[in-house]
Amino acid sequence: MAWDDPEDWTRGDPAAPPHVKDFWLRPDFDAFPQRWTDETETEERADWNPPYTWNDMTGKWDDADG
Amino acid sequence: MSYGTNGSVIGPDNVPTTSVASGVWSLGEVAEAERDDIWPAPPTGFILLWGDPDDTGGVNAECYPYAMGKLSNGTSMRVGTRWNSSNANSSRVASGTLDFSGFPNAPTTMDDQHTWNWTFSGSTPSWTIYTEDPRNTYVDSSDNMYQCGAIYDASYSYYQAAVRKFNSSQAVQWNVVFESTAGTTSGLANQLNVIKTASGYPIFVTPVYGYNNYANKPRMQMLLLSDTDGSVQQSKMCYDSADTWSAAQANGPFRITNPNGDKFAYAFGDFVGTYQTVCVELWSVTSTSMGNEWALSNANLKNNSTAHWGGNDCYVYGSWLDSSNNVWLVVGFASYNLDSSGTKTNLAIVKYDSSGNFDSNYLIIRSDVTAGYDHPMYAGGIIGDNAGNIYVSGYSMIPGGSVSAPFIAKIDVSGATPSMTWITQAGTAAGNNYAQNIELVGSDMVVSMGYGTTPSASGTAVVGTMVALNTDGETLGSSTVDGQSWSTIDLSPYVSNATTHTSLVNQTGNNFTATNNSLTQAGDVNTWIDDVPATASTAILVESGGI
Numbered sequence: 199m200a201w202d203d204p205e206d207w208t209r210g211d212p213a214a215p216p217h218v219k220d221f222w223l224r225p226d227f228d229a230f231p232q233r234w235t236d237e238t239e240t241e242e243r244a245d246w247n248p249p250y251t252w253n254d255m256t257g258k259w260d261d262a263d264g
Numbered sequence: 265m266s267y268g269t270n271g272s273v274i275g276p277d278n279v280p281t282t283s284v285a286s287g288v289w290s291l292g293e294v295a296e297a298e299r300d301d302i303w304p305a306p307p308t309g310f311i312l313l314w315g316d317p318d319d320t321g322g323v324n325a326e327c328y329p330y331a332m333g334k335l336s337n338g339t340s341m342r343v344g345t346r347w348n349s350s351n352a353n354s355s356r357v358a359s360g361t362l363d364f365s366g367f368p369n370a371p372t373t374m375d376d377q378h379t380w381n382w383t384f385s386g387s388t389p390s391w392t393i394y395t396e397d398p399r400n401t402y403v404d405s406s407d408n409m410y411q412c413g414a415i416y417d418a419s420y421s422y423y424q425a426a427v428r429k430f431n432s433s434q435a436v437q438w439n440v441v442f443e444s445t446a447g448t449t450s451g452l453a454n455q456l457n458v459i460k461t462a463s464g465y466p467i468f469v470t471p472v473y474g475y476n477n478y479a480n481k482p483r484m485q486m487l488l489l490s491d492t493d494g495s496v497q498q499s500k501m502c503y504d505s506a507d508t509w510s511a512a513q514a515n516g517p518f519r520i521t522n523p524n525g526d527k528f529a530y531a532f533g534d535f536v537g538t539y540q541t542v543c544v545e546l547w548s549v550t551s552t553s554m555g556n557e558w559a560l561s562n563a564n565l566k567n568n569s570t571a572h573w574g575g576n577d578c579y580v581y582g583s584w585l586d587s588s589n590n591v592w593l594v595v596g597f598a599s600y601n602l603d604s605s606g607t608k609t610n611l612a613i614v615k616y617d618s619s620g621n622f623d624s625n626y627l628i629i630r631s632d633v634t635a636g637y638d639h640p641m642y643a644g645g646i647i648g649d650n651a652g653n654i655y656v657s658g659y660s661m662i663p664g665g666s667v668s669a670p671f672i673a674k675i676d677v678s679g680a681t682p683s684m685t686w687i688t689q690a691g692t693a694a695g696n697n698y699a700q701n702i703e704l705v706g707s708d709m710v711v712s713m714g715y716g717t718t719p720s721a722s723g724t725a726v727v728g729t730m731v732a733l734n735t736d737g738e739t740l741g742s743s744t745v746d747g748q749s750w751s752t753i754d755l756s757p758y759v760s761n762a763t764t765h766t767s768l769v770n771q772t773g774n775n776f777t778a779t780n781n782s783l784t785q786a787g788d789v790n791t792w793i794d795d796v797p798a799t800a801s802t803a804i805l806v807e808s809g810g811i
Contacts (some may be wrong), residue, residue, distance in 0.1 A: 201661075201668050201696055202609075202640055212326050212348075212726045213717050215659070215668060216700050217596065217609075217642050219396060220517050220579070223454060225481060227511040227535070251473065251480040254454070 209257055226242035232258050265269045297731050307810025309709075309739035310370035311360075311750050312692055314343075315727035316804045319720045321348075327358075327804065328715050329728035330396060332703055333403030334557055339706050343713070344401025344411055345728060346394070347379055347804065355393050356381040356793075357413045358470035359401060360432065360804055366733065367709045368739075370540035370808035379803055380436040381482040382426065383791045392766060394423070398582075398645065399457040399520050402466075406652060407432035410466055414454040415441070415789075422451025424787035425470050427458060427494060430507035436794060440494035441787035444472050453482045457520035459528055461549045464491050467528060469520055472501070483515040485783060486547075488554050498553050502545070502778045504534060505561065511537045512773035519593075521585040523579070526550070527557070529591040530578040534564070534775055540577040541566050543776050544591055544616050557589075558620035560776040565614065565622070568769040569599035578768065581611075582646035582656065582702070594646040599767050601633045603761055609640035611658055612768055613675055613682060622770035627675060627682040629656075629761045637663055637758035644670070644712060651679030653685070655735075656701035662691040662751075663758050664682045670731050671755055672700035672713050684761040686737030686754070690811070694719055694748040697729040718807075720745050733811075752811045 200206050204221045207214040214222075231250060252258040289297075295302035315327030328344035340363050347358035360374035379392050395413035397417035402410045409430040414423045422443070429437040444451055453471035460466045466489040471482035487496050504512035513535050521529040526549045534543045544563035546556050567578040582594040589611040593614045598607050614622040631637045644657035654675040662669045669691020676683050697716025704710055709732055716719060716729040731752075743750040797805040 201547075201666075210327055212715075213696065213724065215642065215696070215698055216581075216644070216714070222622070224515045224535070225513065225570070230511070 209255065222257065223254045226257070229259065273491065277721060281621065285549070294434045301648040307368045309368050309733045309752070309811040310808050310809040310810065311743050311745045312370050312730040312732065313727045313746055314730075314804050315725065316729050316805060317718050317720055317725050317746050317807055318805070319722050319725060320805070323470060326726040326727050328396060328726060329713060330398045330699060330700060332713050333401055333409065335403060335407050336362070336405055339367075340400065341703065341705065341711075342409055343374070343728070344395075344405045345791065346413075346502060347398060357393060357395055357400075357411055358804065359411065362539055364440060364705045364732070366811065367706060367745070368734065370732070370810065372806055372808065374804050376434055378430070380428065381793045382789050383793060392715075393426075394454045394591050395456065396422065396456060397455050397518070399459070402459045404460045407769075408437070409434065410458045412456040412458045413469060414452060414456060415551075416705075420681075422473075423454060425456055425468075426789070427466070427468050427489070429466070429491070436792070438494045439490070439789065439792060441789045442470070442784040443787035445705065445783055445785045448569070453516075455518045457518055459520055459523055459628050460491070461523040461528060462553065463549065465489065465497065465549055465551060466491055466494075467520070467549065467554070469518065469530065471516065474783065475506055478505055482515050483507075483520070484514040486554060487784065488549065488552070488745070490556065496784070497551070499780065499782055499784060500554055500778055501781045501783060502560065502776055504536065505777050506537065509537055511535060514543070516534055517580060519580050519583040520766065521583045521591065524585045524587060527589055529585045531583045531591070531593055532560060533579055536775060540579060541771070541775070542580045542595060544593065544620075546589065546591060546618070546620065546777070549779035556778060560778055562770050562772045563616050563620045564775050565593070565595065565598040566769055566771050567599070567767065569767045569778065577607045579644035581700075584646045584648055587649055587650045591616040592646055592648060592654060594643040594658070595768070596643045597767065602630070603633055605633060607643060608638075608723060610751060611641050611643035613646065613654060613655070613656060616769065617679075625681050625763050626768060627684065627761055627763055628765055628767065629673060629759055631660065631685065632758055632760045633712045635758055641759070644699035644714065647702050647704055648677070649704060652676060654682070655702055655710050657702040657714075659698040659714070660689070662689070662693070663753070665691070665757075666691055667691065668692060668696040668698060670697055670714060670729065671698070672702065672710055672712050672731065672733055674710075674735065674737060681763050684756070685761060687756050688733055688737060688739065688752060690731045690746070690750060690752040692748045692750045695724065699729075699731070704735070709733070710735050712791055718748060730801045739811050741811050743811045745809035746807040750809065750811075
């Protein structure tokens, strides 16, 4: 286990380094569940995408239903 | 008669570590005994742990300290921390006072302990309080204390934010709670800062999640409060100029500076879509408004290294505003090793002058792989003495070891080009320890604060970790703390420090804007819980050892 690698810590572990805890708080837009493309009509995008929220406890994007 | 003078006497004040003959020793004998570690020299600093190192309150009684504020006597420190006081009553905000007037001897107790939380007429999770920011506690010139924390409201489903004022006796003066009023929101984020400017107006800053282009993303919310009752005098939001792009966001870390008169600075992370920058802003405060001193889009620090797989990311970890309104930052970024063998996280000390101009003569401190030290170095806090010296804290691996340890570096910034005066690391093989903050105390003490682990009855306890050194850099040697051996070493042979580089650049003309808004309103709290002082079973304990 590398003490400085966020991937080697369990979310919520109080002993994790400060930079790892900061990493957990930052929304991960590489994992953003965007399902429309640039060609999708704007009015259609809302139907396809609920307002996603970053859950820093799970490290995942929640939609309106969690 | 004190140690070190002719005829020094072994007695209660000069205790040898092993059996030695009583009586009068010559200086030569004393020197030999000191050399052989039989009779160690008086301490020049100390290591201090606090929390529940022996699991008195249960295995979940942990201490994650983040903030500290110096009291007006100049030698005492009010410490703010997240404190899980027991298995049954977890997650409170705590504070206490450490008296450093005996430096280089360590305090043995934490005085004036106070813990707080809140109840809500909902389920147990609504008790949860979070505060993990190094600026969650501020002490003003009259020793009033301001603390903030994110509270999870189960009925609201998101975080709210609580701000509380205490007087010098830690009696509560007022409580305010905020929640977001954005049409679609997911509440407040857990990175809260509070300070108070010289004219007497508390500033509270929090990220607020708001909806734009299919994502709830954090933006930066500033609240100017009344010192009388905590009511909002002005509310201002800063957000990325590219806000319509779902990824653009103010995502932290967030680091407000100390105030200088009516001014304060704010540095925070901005994700511009493809990489992470640091936005820097200088603000001035009147009784009813906050105004930015610089164009908001002109101070934006970027990692210009093309080496790292992480792209051009750069993060701020500490900020300090000097008496001339220059803004000093300690930042973290990744770049190639000195021998180009790979990439690694380094730290840099950066200055923006009072007009917002970036000083290209910045200092980078990084591990020297050519000296056999191949480890990332992470930044903590930064502070200066307004006399040509800057101090930074951080953490990195112990040379030859496998755990993290705090370090403190002193930087000479009296000339046009900064240079490192000394760097000292204090660590133990018994566990990881970190530094998040830094403070100058008295005339000759610099202290880093963070948290770490120490062996406990049930395994490992998370405790506060403090390293106190003399500012002359001569605090080196060994120590025993909570039964564990600590070593304080000169780290300079293992690191490189240089000002010849092009890794960091300032970019202008993009990113941030600010507007008045009303995106927060009074939130819900039923009953506050205050324990003054903390009961014996939940008291914060102190362990220390001289260096």
